[in-house]
Structure formats: structure tokens, C-alpha cells
Amino acid sequence: MALTVRRLARVVAVPAFAAMLGGLILMLVTDLALDEAARMNALPGPAAVSVVHLTHPAAIASGQSAVSLGLLALAALPAMTVLFILVRHLISGRWVDAGVTAALLAVLTLSVLIG
Amino acid sequence: MLWTLMALAAVGFGAGVLGALLGLGGGVLLVPALTLIFKLPIRVAVGVSLIGVIATSAGVSSVSRPGRGADFGLALRLEIASTIGAILGSLLAGYLSGQALAILFAGIVLATAYYTYQKTRRKPGPASDAAVEALFRTDYQPVHWPTGLGMMSVAGALSGLTGTGGGFIKVPVMYSIMNVPLGVATASSNFMVGITAAASAFVYYGRGDVYPLVAVPTAIGVFLGAITGARLASHVRADRLRIALIGVLILVAVQMLWKGITGT
Numbered sequence: 001m002a003l004t005v006r007r008l009a010r011v012v013a014v015p016a017f018a019a020m021l022g023g024l025i026l027m028l029v030t031d032l033a034l035d036e037a038a039r040m041n042a043l044p045g046p047a048a049v050s051v052v053h054l055t056h057p058a059a060i061a062s063g064q065s066a067v068s069l070g071l072l073a074l075a076a077l078p079a080m081t082v083l084f085i086l087v088r089h090l091i092s093g094r095w096v097d098a099g100v101t102a103a104l105l106a107v108l109t110l111s112v113l114i115g
Numbered sequence: 116m117l118w119t120l121m122a123l124a125a126v127g128f129g130a131g132v133l134g135a136l137l138g139l140g141g142g143v144l145l146v147p148a149l150t151l152i153f154k155l156p157i158r159v160a161v162g163v164s165l166i167g168v169i170a171t172s173a174g175v176s177s178v179s180r181p182g183r184g185a186d187f188g189l190a191l192r193l194e195i196a197s198t199i200g201a202i203l204g205s206l207l208a209g210y211l212s213g214q215a216l217a218i219l220f221a222g223i224v225l226a227t228a229y230y231t232y233q234k235t236r237r238k239p240g241p242a243s244d245a246a247v248e249a250l251f252r253t254d255y256q257p258v259h260w261p262t263g264l265g266m267m268s269v270a271g272a273l274s275g276l277t278g279t280g281g282g283f284i285k286v287p288v289m290y291s292i293m294n295v296p297l298g299v300a301t302a303s304s305n306f307m308v309g310i311t312a313a314a315s316a317f318v319y320y321g322r323g324d325v326y327p328l329v330a331v332p333t334a335i336g337v338f339l340g341a342i343t344g345a346r347l348a349s350h351v352r353a354d355r356l357r358i359a360l361i362g363v364l365i366l367v368a369v370q371m372l373w374k375g376i377t378g379t
Contacts, residue, residue, distance in 0.1 A: 013173040017338065020331045027327070028116070043119065044159045045328030048320060067327040071166060074334065075320065077173055078313040085187065100191050104310075107198045111314040114202060115321030 008084055012077045019070030026063025079108045119153075123329060124336035126152070127167060131340020134171050136347060137357060142168050142279035142312075143227045145333065146220060147367040150374065155329065157216045158208065162324040164278030165316040167337040171280075172309030174341030185302035189257055189295065193267045194307050197281065198314040200268035204275025205318035211276070217375030220277045221368045228364035230283040231357050257293045266292070275315040280308030 049059045049068040059065040082105050089098035130144045142164040149160035208216065257263070266288040270281035282304045289300035319325055 009173050013170075013338065017335055020327070021335065024120075024327060024331045043153060043329055044155055044326035046326070047323040048325045048327050048330075050321070050323075064327070067331060071320070071325060071327065071330060071334075074166065074169055074173065075313050075316040078169060078310040082191075082310065085191070097188055097191070100188070100195070104191055104195050104198065107195055107202070108310070108314055111198070111202050111205075111317045114206070115317035115319070 005081060012080060016070045016073035019066045023063040023066030030062045120332045124332040127333035127336025128340035131171055131337035132344040135175055135341045135344025143224055146278050147371055151370055157213045158324050159326055161278035162319040163330045163333050165312045165319060166330045166334045168280045168312035169309050170334040170338040171341040174338040175345045184298050185306045186299050190303040190307050194310050196264040196267040197271035197311045200271025201275040201311045201314040204272035205315040208276050209322055214375045214378050217371050221372035223277050223279055224364050224368040227283045228361050231361050234357060252296050255294055255296060257295055259292050263288055263293045271311050274311045281311055282308050
């Protein structure tokens with residue numbers, strides 16, 4: 001199990017960081033091109049795009065969608081790990097452990113819905 | 116702006132290295148750095164720190180054998196309480212003032228300094244197979260479940276409020292109260308903190324308290340720092356680092372307390 005969890009971390013984290021970095025570069029370039037440097041000059045800058053606006057053309061073009069998707073993917077990695085453990089428990093027939101893991105996954109899902 | 120982003124990445128890298136070396140989690144270092152050096156609102160810093168804790172967990176997991184010695188059954192059960200606490204803490208953070216959060220954070224930093232001091236006092240045992248085996252023995256039965264679950268929910272709430280991982284509560288509770296061997300408690304806590312932070316991170320994200328311009332360079336720095344720290348762990352005398360860190364933590368606690376009291 002340990003080896004596969006490590007692989008899961010790499011599989012999810014690397015694209016997530018690539019999306020974040022690529023999106024950030026696009027944000028900087030786009031703002032320079034549109035002469036909106038004032039928006040990006042002061043920290044903390046614009047907030048991450050909400051889930052419902054991820055597909056907005058302006059958000060995609062400015063790189064904010066890519067950055068926000070990368071952040072969401074990274075934040076979802078622990079939940080994916082829990083899901084992976086749940087599947088392993090189900091395959092192994094460890095029903096009590098599977099029930100506990102499912103309960104944890106339900107709470108994590110609740111945090112996503114609240115957010 | 117480019118220099119600022121590089122500075123954020125450098126701060127994240129340092130927090131990641133120290134977090135991986137000392138088993139602290141970078142949040143206790145990251146939040147003060149972001150508020151005191153970059154003058155960011157503490158709620159923004161907490162949101163960034165939660166992403167950083169997840170990045171630390173991902174970084175360490177990607178290079179080492181994750182969960183070595185961890186009791187997954189115990190961790191998952193305790194993590195239910197911790198995650199519920201994290202959600203509640205994150206929601207509460209939206210109603211507290213920046214000053215209140217700063218004062219609370221100062222208390223967390225002092226508690227972390229005390230926990231780190233306790234670790235330095237523990238005499239390193241002989242590096243024999245028997246000693247290691249004792250740290251990770253499996254013939255134990257966790258006790259005091261109600262207390263353990265209660266304390267885990269407190270750790271989760273504090274994580275949601277301050278952007279820390281909560282390990283400085285989880286490890287002592289598992290070890291001192293629930294009869295879990297120290298090595299198992301530490302490994303289980305390392306597994307748990309990322310999940311706790313993730314629960315809080317989504318609440319902060321939904322509230323609009325995650326800012327990519329700050330979070331991305333910091334998270335990248337933390338991720339690379341955690342990988343570096345994990346690789347350095349076997350070559351560095353962590354006990355000497357801990358002594359230096361205690362002084363830094365006390366200084367940080369004083370500054371955060373001052374910030375909370377004066378509102379500057």
C-alpha cells in the first residue's frame with residue numbers, strides 16, 4: 001500500500017503544480033499584456049476562481065482557471081488517498097475499516113460542499 | 116512582483132525543509148512569515164498555510180515510504196473527529212477578527228515551542244533494532260477513545276483556525292493518553308495532518324480566502340522544501356535544529372501576540 005500511495009501523490013501533485021505554475025505565468029503575462037499590472041502588483045492579488053466560474057472564458061484566458069484547478073487538485077489529494085484506502089479495504093473484505101474510511105470520506109465531501 | 120513571488124517561494128521552501136526535518140508542519144512558521152514579513156491579513160496567510168500543509172504532506176509522501184509505522188485504522192478513526200473539528204474551526208475563522216486570530220496563533224506557537232522543547236529533552240535511545248522496534252511495536256491497544264476523539268476535534272478546530280497541521284496536539288494525545296507507541300503516533304499524525312488541512316482548505320477556498328498569487332509560489336516552495344527535508348533527514352542532527360527553532364518560535368509568538376493586541 002505504501003508504494004502505491006507514494007505513486008498517487010506523485011501522479012496528482014505533479015500535474016497540479018504544473019497547472020498552478022502555468023496558470024500563474026499566464027496570469028502575469030496576461031496582466032502585463034492588458035496593462036492591468038496594478039491588479040497584480042499588490043499582494044494578495046485576486047482570489048482563486050470559484051468552482052462555478054472555472055469555465056468562464058475570461059478566467060480561462062487569464063490563467064486563473066488553470067491556477068484554481070491546480071489548487072483544487074492539490075487540496076483534493078488527501079481525499080483521493082482516503083478513497084484509495086477505502087477501495088483497498090473493500091477489495092480485502094475489511095468491512096469495518098471500510099465503514100470507518102467511508103465515514104471519513106463523507107465528512108471530507110461535506111467540507112467540499114460547504115466550501 | 117517577480118522578486119516578491121520568488122521571496123514567497125523561498126519562504127515556503129524554508130518552511131518545507133524545517134517542517135520535514137522537525138516533523139512540525141510548516142504552518143507554524145509559514146503563517147507568521149506571511150503576516151509579519153509580507154504584511155498579509157492573517158486569514159489570507161492561514162488559507163495559504165493550509166495549502167502549504169497539504170503540499171508538505173504530498174512532498175514527503177512522494178519521496179519516502181508514506182505511513183511507515185502508521186496505524187491506519189487508528190488514524191482514520193481519529194481523523195473523523197479531527198476533520199469535523201477542522202470544518203467547524205474553518206467556519207468560525209470567518210467570524211473572528213484578525214486580531215483574535217493573531218492572539219490565538221501566538222498561543223499555538225508557544226504550545227509548539229513547548230512541544231519541541233519536550234522533544235529535545237527526550238534522550239535519544241540507542242539506535243538498536245530493539246529500540247526502533249519499541250517505537251513501532253504493534254502489540255498495543257489504544258485506550259481513552261472519548262478523550263482522544265475529543266482532543267482530535269480540538270486539534271482539527273485549531274488547524275482550521277490557524278492553518279497549522281495540529282500534529283503538536285495529535286502526537287502527544289496518541290502517545291501520552293491513548294497508549295500508542297511514539298513512533299506509531301508520529302507516523303500516524305504525519306498521515307493525518309494533510310487530511311485535516313484539506314477539510315479546512317475547501318472551506319477557505321469557498322469563502323474566497325485562497326489567493327493564487329501568494330498560494331502558488333509558497334506551495335511550490337513548500338513542496339520542494341519538504342522533498343529536500345525528507346532527503347536530508349538522515350543526515351541532519353535534528354536536535355540541534357530544534358533548540359534553535361524554540362528561540363525562533365518564542366520570538367514569533369511575542370510578535371504575533373503584539374500584533375493581536377495592538378492591531379498593527
